[in-house]
Amino acid sequence: MDRKNFLKNSLGLAGIAVAAPSLFRSELISDEATINNSTKNILSCSVTNSETEGPFPTHTPSSLVQTNIVGDRTGVAFTMNIYIKNTNANCGAYQGVLVDVWHCDKDGNYSEYGGTQMQQTNYTNNHFLRGRQTTDANGLVTFTSIFPGWYQSRATHIHVHIYKPDGTSLLVTQIAFPEGTTSAVYNVNVNGTSYGYTKGMTGYTYNANDNVFSDGTSNEMGAVSGYLSVGYILTHTIYVAGVSNLGTQETSGNKNFKVGQNYPNPFRDETVFPIVLNEKSTVNIELFDFSGRKLATVISQQKLSAGKQEIKMSRNQLKSGMYVAKITIVNSQGTFKEDLKVLVN
Amino acid sequence: MMLPCFLLIKTKVMRAKIKLAFRIVIDQNSEMVWDQYIFEDTYFEYKIQHQVFDDPENPVKNYWELLAKNPQAGKMPFLLSSAVVNYVTQLKGEIKSLPDVLGNTFFSFESFKLDLISSNIEDPSKHKIGLTFYTPELFLIDIIDNKYLLSNNSDNKNSFETFMFAFHPQVSISYYNFPE
Numbered sequence: 070m071d072r073k074n075f076l077k078n079s080l081g082l083a084g085i086a087v088a089a090p091s092l093f094r095s096e097l098i099s100d101e102a103t104i105n106n107s108t109k110n111i112l113s114c115s116v117t118n119s120e121t122e123g124p125f126p127t128h129t130p131s132s133l134v135q136t137n138i139v140g141d142r143t144g145v146a147f148t149m150n151i152y153i154k155n156t157n158a159n160c161g162a163y164q165g166v167l168v169d170v171w172h173c174d175k176d177g178n179y180s181e182y183g184g185t186q187m188q189q190t191n192y193t194n195n196h197f198l199r200g201r202q203t204t205d206a207n208g209l210v211t212f213t214s215i216f217p218g219w220y221q222s223r224a225t226h227i228h229v230h231i232y233k234p235d236g237t238s239l240l241v242t243q244i245a246f247p248e249g250t251t252s253a254v255y256n257v258n259v260n261g262t263s264y265g266y267t268k269g270m271t272g273y274t275y276n277a278n279d280n281v282f283s284d285g286t287s288n289e290m291g292a293v294s295g296y297l298s299v300g301y302i303l304t305h306t307i308y309v310a311g312v313s314n315l316g317t318q319e320t321s322g323n324k325n326f327k328v329g330q331n332y333p334n335p336f337r338d339e340t341v342f343p344i345v346l347n348e349k350s351t352v353n354i355e356l357f358d359f360s361g362r363k364l365a366t367v368i369s370q371q372k373l374s375a376g377k378q379e380i381k382m383s384r385n386q387l388k389s390g391m392y393v394a395k396i397t398i399v400n401s402q403g404t405f406k407e408d409l410k411v412l413v414n
Numbered sequence: 415m416m417l418p419c420f421l422l423i424k425t426k427v428m429r430a431k432i433k434l435a436f437r438i439v440i441d442q443n444s445e446m447v448w449d450q451y452i453f454e455d456t457y458f459e460y461k462i463q464h465q466v467f468d469d470p471e472n473p474v475k476n477y478w479e480l481l482a483k484n485p486q487a488g489k490m491p492f493l494l495s496s497a498v499v500n501y502v503t504q505l506k507g508e509i510k511s512l513p514d515v516l517g518n519t520f521f522s523f524e525s526f527k528l529d530l531i532s533s534n535i536e537d538p539s540k541h542k543i544g545l546t547f548y549t550p551e552l553f554l555i556d557i558i559d560n561k562y563l564l565s566n567n568s569d570n571k572n573s574f575e576t577f578m579f580a581f582h583p584q585v586s587i588s589y590y591n592f593p594e
């Protein structure tokens with residue numbers, strides 16, 4: 070915006086502001102006088118720029134980076150121990166990845182802006198029950214929180230997002246809770262009224278009817294121990310397909326495809342290999358065990374067209390465990406090989 | 415020229431409770447260090463959170479596309495605000511670039527809100543956020559010569575400690591409580 074336009078546009082705002090206290094008697098003032106007067110004011114105002122800076126700003130981490138995520142919430146004490154393991158590194162501890170968790174409070178509410186309303190609370194405590202930690206040498210992150218309540222149509226759950234330090238997502242998942250009259254969920258919601266849990270279990274959505282967990286929770290079920298009086302501890306292990314230590318990529322030209330990690334992984338019944346091809350290619354996928362024995366041919370010398378291809382593999386007779394899928398892609402750029410670690414539950 | 419204003423003071427005293435709001439926009443071209451830190455950190459946070467709401471089967475790059483496909487992404491401004499909170503704390507509740515007429519009282523705020531204008535996971539030049547700072551409730555006594563005559567004291571008395579803030583293109587009255 071050039072200076073002339075700036076003055077002209079700003080004048081619009083100032084003009085209105087002048088009119089208001091005069092009870093819209095601006096007709097008493099000639100246009101010329103208004104312009105001169107307002108221009109003067111704008112010029113004196115324009116010295117001030119739009120910066121907010123005080124002296125010496127310092128780089129600070131997100132307010133999410135904290136172990137204690139209780140904020141201003143109350144409830145039954147709850148500790149989360151979440152272990153992250155890398156399926157592409159023999160399911161060893163995955164150090165150095167970021168783990169975000171978030172869950173609802175005892176009444177089933179999440180920390181967020183209240184609709185279009187202005188945030189009325191103090192800016193320092195807008196956030197509750199959300200946190201971020203980096204896994205240690207054991208792949209462990211720990212959060213101090215309160216036991217989550219529940220809300221309509223969902224079973225009790227914790228949201229988890231695991232990603233690499235560069236921000237690339239590894240997995241977005243949820244942790245389910247055990248049920249039954251001896252469970253922490255039951256105990257807290259039925260017997261925890263003195264801690265503020267007032268919903269009981271009437272109308273609760275059980276895992277079997279939950280739209281996220283109803284396809285099975287064997288992967289997602291956390292182990293919960295403890296007592297109402299001392300609080301509960303959740304322990305859970307999450308497997309992600311992280312940075313591979315196989316790395317047996319052979320290239321003889323410019324790579325013009327992308328092989329994604331199969332999903333789900335681990336899987337029980339069926340998994341999908343997503344492959345994006347930039348040109349028509351011949352694709353081979355074979356499954357090996359870790360001793361190098363070939364177990365199955367998923368596809369053999371199949372000619373696939375450019376675009377996103379999804380190759381399905383069913384479990385058949387595979388036992389639970391770890392396998393390697395060797396993918397060979399042949400096209401005008403050369404012959405390419407990539408290995409993926411595949412987990413069967 | 416001054417006559418209508420003079421008449422106004424004689425005939426009407428405003429005395430309303432108000433809150434002022436001040437909004438800035440931060441993008442890739444922002445030059446102040448504080449703004450740049452916020453740009454970098456909110457953009458990083460955007461790229462993280464985008465993946466939470468995106469559909470891996472049919473991914474999109476722009477915030478507006480994400481919002482159209484998944485209304486849950488409406489939480490994004492709040493989520494990005496977590497990357498800003500600690501920078502806002504460094505301001506210690508005052509916008510130093512907005513002094514009063516005397517130059518020694520500054521625009522004070524008790525809360526802020528982030529709005530996400532646009533973003534794109536691959537193009538940082540599209541990442542633009544707005545930050546709006548809200549003052550505590552102030553007592554607006556009058557507007558004189560394009561300046562708000564304000565007081566922190568809203569007790570119903572006849573004498574006040576006051577200060578004056580000039581109109582500013584980015585400052586607006588965001589809340590108004592009619593006098594009883």
